[in-house]
Amino acid sequence: MMRERGMPSEPARPPGTVHSALSLLEAVAHLGAGVSAQRISAEVGLPRATTYRLLNVLVEDEYLVRTPDLSGFALGAKVAQLAAVAAPPARLSSAARSVMDEVRRAVRGGVHVVLYVDGRVVVLDADPDFPLSDHGRLAREPARYALGRLLLVDDVRATNEVAEAARADVARWGATRQCGEIAPTTGCLAVPLRDDAGGLAGALGFSGARHRVDEPAAVLAALRPAAAALGPLIV
Structure with missing residues (x-):
């Protein structure tokens, strides 16, 4: 079936993937800096392989950052920037x-x-x-x-x-x-x-x-x- 003119193209990532990525961000915010991938996987109920893949994407996009010892994750610069925009400047x-x-x-x-x-x-x-x-x-x-x-x-x-x-x-x-x-x-x-x-x-x-x-x-x-x-x- 041909796409009708003016209709948006398909998203690069399926909506379910976006929802899962947002769930990972919420889990890191809730569990705190340094939380491990295994703990995040258990918290959101995603398979470990899926969790690791999405965590790597979020790190690449700077929504998450690895802790200095590489054992866990914390919220990254992009999240901080979004929070700064949403909140009035102190x-x-x-x-x-x-x-x-x-x-x-x-x-x-x-x-x-x-x-x-x-x-x-x-x-x-x-x-x-x-x-x-x-x-x-x-x-x-x-x-x-x-x-x-x-x-x-x-x-x-x-x-x-x-x-x-x-x-x-x-x-x-x-x-x-x-x-x-x-x-x-x-x-x-x-x-x-x-x-x-x-x-x-x-x-x-x-x-x-x-x-x-x-x-x-x-x-x-x-x-x-x-x-x-x-x-x-x-x-």
Whole structure:
């Protein structure tokens, strides 16, 4: 039978496949970052082979991302972008803005604020004078950055070298670091922001010259009190 003129062409993927892919996204959102493919398969009731195939497609399309140890999955940059469009942009209060202005004057480098939402890094306020190098990559690969490595510290499932280094940095400095891993002359730091119960709710980060991250005492002297002041204002 000939297709009538003006009728849309057949979709590249059957509707059932689209529905299954959306079910996988919902499962990862519900079960949390780091969930395994086997657990996702059991949650949605799909065969493992189908689950693995759709997970790979979702990773390729950046709706999901593999965890640093490759044992599980988390929501990716595309989901974060959709959430950002759907939700009204958060803004710093005037009191929080005053704290940020002061610490940026003191540090003279990139100072940024992020929140942690369902295991994702959500940028609340990026330094306009020293912007983040790659928002998308921070969302896709948070463990490549100090801002994302704080999420690994209390995650018992994270047992790789990056997680262990993050725990060692927090034990020594009270902050996570990334020293020259993306660009050899730069690095970054992140100090936790705590909620009323003491839980990890976000971070105050610094990005700048690597030598200031290799020996972070001077930068941290400015970041720590700013983080303590910001916590009650934004989380």
